[in-house]
Amino acid sequence: MKHILLPLIAALGLGAGLPAAAQTMDAVTSARVLPGWRMADGTHMAAVELRLAPGWKTYWRAPGDLGIPPRFDWRGSQNLAGVDIRWPTPRRIQQGDDVTIGYHDILVLPLHVLAQNADKGVTLSGTVDLGVCRDVCMPLTLSLSADLPAKGAPRDGRIAAALADRPLTASEAGVHAVSCTVSPGKDGQLNLRAELTLPPTGGPESAVIEAGDPNLWIAQPKLSRQGDRLIAETRLAHSGGRAFALDRSKLRLTIVGARQAVDIKGCPAG
Known part of the structure; x- marks a missing residue:
């Protein structure tokens, strides 16, 4: 902060x-x-x-x-x-x-x-x-x-x-084809790339990714969009500097736009 x-x-x-x-x-x-x-x-x-x-x-x-x-x-x-x-x-x-x-x-x-x-x-x-x-x-x-x-x-x-006034679920928002690709990064970090199909949520959009583990730090994702195809890219690291495993079933991706927010739980391998 x-x-x-x-x-x-x-x-x-x-x-x-x-x-x-x-x-x-x-x-x-x-x-x-x-x-x-x-x-x-x-x-x-x-x-x-x-x-x-x-x-x-x-x-x-x-x-x-x-x-x-x-x-x-x-x-x-x-x-x-x-x-x-x-x-x-x-x-x-x-x-x-x-x-x-x-x-x-x-x-x-x-x-x-x-x-x-x-x-x-x-x-x-x-x-x-x-x-x-x-x-x-x-x-x-x-x-x-x-x-x-x-x-x-x-x-x-x-x-x-x-x-x-809650975020829409993935099914309510018309989300499909969700997948995540994980690759090794620098200094023990992991790179995460999430791809999904989601109609625009209005205005500038932001993404928040949660890993379900309070010991994992996740950088603010970078978003790119091509029509209904949305890509979020970020980096993950352990707060203690240790090696870690990522449980994809606990990943939670929230897209926040001007009109609505969408809550997507779980991200299978791409």
Whole structure:
């Protein structure tokens, strides 16, 4: 990440329904947990709502070479068995000569919550580490808490809209003929070339490739397009400098355009 100001870390205690003003350069104007509702299968749908000041951005789960993806720690919670984040469609953000993947203005990030005892409410309590950017980029730590009732809460339209605003699947977007070619690179790196057939997603396009292994670094892919044929080329390396194997079934390629984003899981050999 460029221009990170490490001393600027704010810890904000935020209760459900009680937005608190950010204290670091007014980047975050409010953050809170939307308590959501208990679903028929006993799981719970809640969300984190983050409001950013004009001109500020935050990042998606895989922001590219720049940015800090959100990292949640819910160890202070009660009656909690697990939390699965349902990421809404990110945007392609131009930052000078760089392109990142993330969000601006208002982010509603749905949380699919699994209770240990589905008959009881969940106390969701923890922190999120995230990066925010305008002219400079900096990390923030926010404290979040909310009581998620077991019964009686109606569906929240804000959360429902965020769930609906998801990237298209490969089949929904008309993707076919997906293949990946891997070749040795310099200094123990691997070169990866992904080819697929996908109609244009609108305007300038960006690609994010995830390997399913947090120890693997992946360079920002370079894209080229000829009609519906899209090619993404990148490099992979182990963060510890060690040799590594690439599991193609865990590769995840997301194409982000002006009109839509497309989520492609798995990339067989070309």
